[in-house]
Amino acid sequence: MNTNFLWKLGAILAILLIFLFGIFGIPSRFSAPALAKAVTDHIHLGLDLRGGTHLILQVQVNDAVNVDAQNAMEVLKQQLRSHKIDYADIIQPDQPNNPDHIVLKGVQAGARTDLLSIVQDHLPEYDITGGADNNWTLSMKPQLLTDLKSKAVTQAIETIRNRIDQLGVSEPQIEEHGLGQYQILVQLPDVDDPARVKDIMQSTAMLEIKQSLGGPYSSQQAALQAQQPVGVLPPDAILLPGHSNPGTSQESEAWYVVSRVSAVSGKDLRDAQPSRDQNGQPSVSFTLTGDGGQRFYNFTNAHVGDSLAVVLDNKVQEVANIKEPIRDRGEISGGSMSEQTSKDLSMILRSGALPAGIKYLEERTVGPSLGADSVRAGVRAAIAGMLAVLIFMLVYYRWAGVNADVALILNLIILLGFMGYFGAVLTLPGIAGVILTVGMGVDSNVLIFERIREELRNGKTPPSAVDQGFSHAWITIVDTHVTTIVSAAILFLFGTGPVKGFAVTLTFGLLANLFTAVFVSRVIFDWVLSRKQRGEALSI
Amino acid sequence: MEFFRDVNIDFLGKKWYFIAFSLIFSVAGVLSMLFWHGIPWGVDFRGGTLVYVKFSHTPDLGAVRQLMDRAGLRDPKIQTYDVASNNEVLIDLSQKETSEKAIDQGQIQIISALETNVPAGKQCGAATGAIGGCDLNNASSLTIKNYLMDHDPMHLGTDADQKYTAQTQAIVGYRNKTGGVFNSIDQLTGNGVDPAVVASLKDGFFLSDFGVRHVEIVGPTVGAQLQKQAALATIYSLAGMLVYLGFRFEWIYGVAAVVTVFHDTLITVGAFSLTKTDISLTVIAAILTLIGYSNNDTIVVFDRIRENIKLMRREKLSDIVNRSINQTLSRTILTAGLTFLTVLALFLFGGEVLHGFSLALVIGILIGTYSSIAIAAPILVAYQDWRISRGKRPQVLAAKVK
Numbered sequence: 019m020n021t022n023f024l025w026k027l028g029a030i031l032a033i034l035l036i037f038l039f040g041i042f043g044i045p046s047r048f049s050a051p052a053l054a055k056a057v058t059d060h061i062h063l064g065l066d067l068r069g070g071t072h073l074i075l076q077v078q079v080n081d082a083v084n085v086d087a088q089n090a091m092e093v094l095k096q097q098l099r100s101h102k103i104d105y106a107d108i109i110q111p112d113q114p115n116n117p118d119h120i121v122l123k124g125v126q127a128g129a130r131t132d133l134l135s136i137v138q139d140h141l142p143e144y145d146i147t148g149g150a151d152n153n154w155t156l157s158m159k160p161q162l163l164t165d166l167k168s169k170a171v172t173q174a175i176e177t178i179r180n181r182i183d184q185l186g187v188s189e190p191q192i193e194e195h196g197l198g199q200y201q202i203l204v205q206l207p208d209v210d211d212p213a214r215v216k217d218i219m220q221s222t223a224m225l226e227i228k229q230s231l232g233g234p235y236s237s238q239q240a241a242l243q244a245q246q247p248v249g250v251l252p253p254d255a256i257l258l259p260g261h262s263n264p265g266t267s268q269e270s271e272a273w274y275v276v277s278r279v280s281a282v283s284g285k286d287l288r289d290a291q292p293s294r295d296q297n298g299q300p301s302v303s304f305t306l307t308g309d310g311g312q313r314f315y316n317f318t319n320a321h322v323g324d325s326l327a328v329v330l331d332n333k334v335q336e337v338a339n340i341k342e343p344i345r346d347r348g349e350i351s352g353g354s355m356s357e358q359t360s361k362d363l364s365m366i367l368r369s370g371a372l373p374a375g376i377k378y379l380e381e382r383t384v385g386p387s388l389g390a391d392s393v394r395a396g397v398r399a400a401i402a403g404m405l406a407v408l409i410f411m412l413v414y415y416r417w418a419g420v421n422a423d424v425a426l427i428l429n430l431i432i433l434l435g436f437m438g439y440f441g442a443v444l445t446l447p448g449i450a451g452v453i454l455t456v457g458m459g460v461d462s463n464v465l466i467f468e469r470i471r472e473e474l475r476n477g478k479t480p481p482s483a484v485d486q487g488f489s490h491a492w493i494t495i496v497d498t499h500v501t502t503i504v505s506a507a508i509l510f511l512f513g514t515g516p517v518k519g520f521a522v523t524l525t526f527g528l529l530a531n532l533f534t535a536v537f538v539s540r541v542i543f544d545w546v547l548s549r550k551q552r553g554e555a556l557s558i
Numbered sequence: 559m560e561f562f563r564d565v566n567i568d569f570l571g572k573k574w575y576f577i578a579f580s581l582i583f584s585v586a587g588v589l590s591m592l593f594w595h596g597i598p599w600g601v602d603f604r605g606g607t608l609v610y611v612k613f614s615h616t617p618d619l620g621a622v623r624q625l626m627d628r629a630g631l632r633d634p635k636i637q638t639y640d641v642a643s644n645n646e647v648l649i650d651l652s653q654k655e656t657s658e659k660a661i662d663q664g665q666i667q668i669i670s671a672l673e674t675n676v677p678a679g680k681q682c683g684a685a686t687g688a689i690g691g692c693d694l695n696n697a698s699s700l701t702i703k704n705y706l707m708d709h710d711p712m713h714l715g716t717d718a719d720q721k722y723t724a725q726t727q728a729i730v731g732y733r734n735k736t737g738g739v740f741n742s743i744d745q746l747t748g749n750g751v752d753p754a755v756v757a758s759l760k761d762g763f764f765l766s767d768f769g770v771r772h773v774e775i776v777g778p779t780v781g782a783q784l785q786k787q788a789a790l791a792t793i794y795s796l797a798g799m800l801v802y803l804g805f806r807f808e809w810i811y812g813v814a815a816v817v818t819v820f821h822d823t824l825i826t827v828g829a830f831s832l833t834k835t836d837i838s839l840t841v842i843a844a845i846l847t848l849i850g851y852s853n854n855d856t857i858v859v860f861d862r863i864r865e866n867i868k869l870m871r872r873e874k875l876s877d878i879v880n881r882s883i884n885q886t887l888s889r890t891i892l893t894a895g896l897t898f899l900t901v902l903a904l905f906l907f908g909g910e911v912l913h914g915f916s917l918a919l920v921i922g923i924l925i926g927t928y929s930s931i932a933i934a935a936p937i938l939v940a941y942q943d944w945r946i947s948r949g950k951r952p953q954v955l956a957a958k959v960k
Binding site (some may be wrong): 073 | 769788799850853
C-alpha cells in the first residue's frame with residue numbers, strides 16, 4: 019500500500035460522501051420512511067410520478083403586434099391629416115397573420131418626401147416601401163417585430179406566474195417552451211382539476227372605463243336604428259355587447275354604444291379587492307394610480323350627468339350615472355357575480371392584463387393514483403434489472419465481478435447525487451434512463467475485463483494485462499460515450515417534459531460511468547494486484 | 559466462467575443470410591407502413607383526446623361504446639388497457655374531436671356520458687359547491703373542499719379552512735389508495751374522515767362506477783410541431799454521428815454506422831407498425847437511445863478493426879474484419895445480454911405506461927447488436943472491394959490511428 023493509493027482511495031470516498039449528501043442531505047433519522055422522505059426532498063418527482071397537470075399554451079403574439087399596428091395607423095392618419103396629404107384608404111391586408119403590414123392606398127402624387135419623413139420621424143420602428151398605383155406598404159422592422167413578440171411572451175409568463183402564485187399552487191413551473199414558437203409550458207403539481215386554473219390563466223382581464231353613449235338596445239340592429247343618421251355609428255363610437263337590468267329577473271342580452279377611447283384602463287389600477295355593492299351583492303372595488311386617478315377625475319368632472327360603462331374583455335359589465343366627479347375609487351358590480359367570481363376577478367385584475375390572448379394547445383392530467391402506480395412499477399423494474407446485472411457479473415467474472423459491482427453501485431449513487439444537486443426532475447422515462455445506465459454502464463466494465471482476459475491469454479503477466487486492458491479499452495469507451503451523449507443532448511434540445519428527464523439521467527449516468535468504470539475500477543485492480551505475489555493469477 | 563473462447567466464425571461468409579434476414583424484416587415493416595397499418599403515431603403526434611378510466615367492476619366495452627354514441631362522439635376507439643384485472647379502459651377520440659378553442663371539451667363529454675347514475679334532478683355546481691349531483695369518484699379536491707366549507711358539517715369556527723383541507727386530503731388520499739375509484743361513501747369512515755363529514759358527503763355526492771386516472775389532450779398544432787421535431791432530432795442525431803465518426807475514423811466508417819442505424823430504426827418502426835403499437839414521444843426517446851446503443855456497438859467493432867489494420871498490414875481486409883468481430887464477440891454478446899436483461903425487466907415490470915418505450919428497446923437491442931456484426935462491418939469490406947474493382951488503391955481504409 020503506497021501513499022498514491024491512499025490518496026486515490028480518499029478521493030473516491032470523498033466523492034461518495036459528496037454525492038450521498040446530494041441524495042439524502044443529512045437525514046434526521048436513519049429509518050426507512052425518514053430516508054425515503056429525505057430522498058424525495060432532494061430529488062424531485064416529475065408530474066407523471068406525483069400527479070398533476072401539464073399545459074402548453076400558445077401566446078397569440080400577433081395580438082400584441084396588432085395593438086402596436088393600430089396605434090401606428092392612428093399616428094399615420096393624424097400626420098397625413100396635418101400634412102394635408104390625401105389618401106384613399108389605410109388597411110391591414112393580412113391582419114390575422116401579419117398585423118404589422120399596413121397598406122396606404124391611393125396616396126396623392128408627389129407626397130413621397132413628406133410621407134418618408136413622417137414615417138422616419140413618427141414611426142421609426144416601421145419600414146416603408148412604395149408600390150404601384152401610389153400604394154405604400156409599411157411593415158415593422160424584423161428585429162423589432164421579434165423583440166415585440168418575445169416581450170409579449172415574457173410578459174405573459176410574468177402575468178401567469180402572478181396569477182398562479184395567488185392561487186396557492188405549490189412548486190409551479192412556468193417557462194417558455196419549444197423553439198421560438200411563442201409557447202409557454204405550465205406544470206402544476208398536485209392540481210387534479212385544471213378547469214378553474216385554466217380559466218384564470220386565460221382571462222385577458224382587459225378592463226376599460228368608457229363613456230356610454232346609448233343603450234341598452236335589444237339587438238345590434240336596434241342600436242344602429244337609433245343612431246343619427248340611421249344605421250351609421252359615430253366615428254368615435256363602438257358597439258359592445260352586455261346585459262340590461264343586470265342582477266334582476268329581467269336580465270337579458272343587450273347592446274351598448276360606447277366611446278372608442280377609454281377614460282382609464284386596467285393599466286391604471288393600483289389595487290383591486292373583492293367587496294359587496296350597496297345591495298350586498300359580491301363586487302370588486304378598485305383604486306387607481308395617481309396618474310390614472312387624475313385622468314378619471316378630469317373625465318368624470320367633464321361628464322357629470324352622463325353615463326359611464328365599465329367594460330371587461332370587450333363586454334359591458336355595467337353602466338352607471340356620473341353623479342359627481344370621482345377621483346381614484348371605483349367598483350365593478352356585474353349583478354350576477356358570484357363570490358368566487360369576485361375573488362377571482364379581483365385577483366386577475368391585480369396580477370395585470372395579459373399582453374396577448376392565449377389558447378391551450380395541450381393538456382395532460384395525471385391522477386395521483388396513477389403516479390403512485392408508476393413509481394412502484396419503475397422501482398420494481400429498476401431493482402429487478404439491477405439485481406440481474408449484479409449477480410451475473412459476480413458469477414461470470416468472480417472477484418473482478420465484485421469490482422464491477424462496486425463501480426456500478428457507485429455509478430448509481432453519483433447519478434442520483436447529481437440529480438439532487440442540479441435539481442433535476444425524476445420522471446418515469448427518467449427511471450428508465452437510470453435502468454438503461456446500469457445496462458450500458460456495465461458495458462465499460464465488460465470491455466475492460468474482456469480485454470484483460472485477452473491479454474492474459476496472450477501470455478501477459480497480470481499487472482501488464484490490466485494496464486493494457488485499461489489503456490486499449492479507454493479509447494473505445496470515450497468513443498462510445500461521446501456518441502451516446504451526443505444523442506442524449508439532441509433529445510434534451512428537442513424533447514419535452516418526461517423525455518428531457520430521460521436525456522438528463524442518461525447523460526449524468528454516462529458521465530458518472532466514465533469515472534467509476536475507469537478510475538475506480540482501476541484503483542481496485544491496482545490494490546488487488548499490489549497484494550498478490552509475483553505470478554499469482556488474477557480472479558477474472 | 560467464459561462463454562466465448564477462441565471463437566472463429568466466418569461472419570462475412572454468411573453475408574447473404576444476413577442480407578436476406580434484414581431485407582425480409584425491413585420490407586415487411588415498410589409494406590406495413592405503406593399499405594397496412596401505416597405509421598401508428600401516438601396521441602402526442604397525431605393530436606386527439608385520450609381518457610384512461612378505471613372502473614370498479616369488469617368494464618363492458620359494448621356498453622361504454624353505446625354511451626359514447628349517445629353522447630354524439632364520433633367513432634372513439636375503446637379498448638381495455640393494461641391487464642384485464644385492473645378494469646381499465648382507454649377511450650381515444652380522434653383529432654377531429656379536439657378543438658383548440660375548447661381543448662377539454664371531449665374529456666368533459668366523455669366523463670358526463672359515463673356518469674349514468676346521477677341522481678335525478680340533481681346537478682354539480684362548480685362555484686358554489688355541490689348540490690347533490692357531484693361524483694365523488696371524479697370530483698376535484700377543490701370541489702370537495704368548497705362543498706365542506708359551504709355546508710360546514712363539523713360546525714367549525716375559525717379554523718374551518720385548515721380542518722376541511724385536512725378532511726379533503728383524507729378523502730382524496732383514500733380514493734387514491736383504492737386506485738381512484740371506490741364503491742361506498744361509508745368506506746371513508748375509519749380512514750381519517752370525520753363521521754359528520756361522511757354523512758354530509760352522502761347528501762351532496764353520489765359515486766359513479768369509474769374514476770379518471772389520466773388524461774392526455776393534444777391539439778393539432780402541437781402534434782404537427784412534435785412530428786417535425788422528432789424527425790429533426792433523429793436527423794441531427796445521425797448527422798452528429800456521421801461527423802464524429804468521420805473525424806475519429808474515416809468517412810466510410812461514418813457512412814457504414816449511419817446506414818446500420820438507419821436499418822435498425824427502420825426495422826424497429828416497422829415492428830411498431832406491424833404490431834400496431836402507438837409511437838409516442840417516449841418511444842421516439844427509446845429509438846434515439848437505440849441509435850446511440852447500436853452505434854456504441856458498431857464503434858467497438860470499428861475500434862478493433864482500426865487497431866488490427868495497424869497490426870496485420872499484410873492480411874486481407876475481410877480477414878481483419880472477421881478477426882475483429884470474433885475478438886469482440888464475447889464483449890458484444892455480454893453487453894447486449896446484460897442490457898437486454900435490464901430492458902426486459904422494464905418490459906415485464908415497468909407497467910403499461912412504459913410498454914412502448916421498453917418494447918422499442920427490447921427490439922432495438924436485439925437488432926442493434928445483430929446489425930453491428932451483420933451490416934456495419936460488411937459495408938466496410940464491400941466498399942473496399944468496390945474500390946479495388948475500380949482499380950483504385952485499397953489502403954484508404956487504414957483509418958487514422960490515434
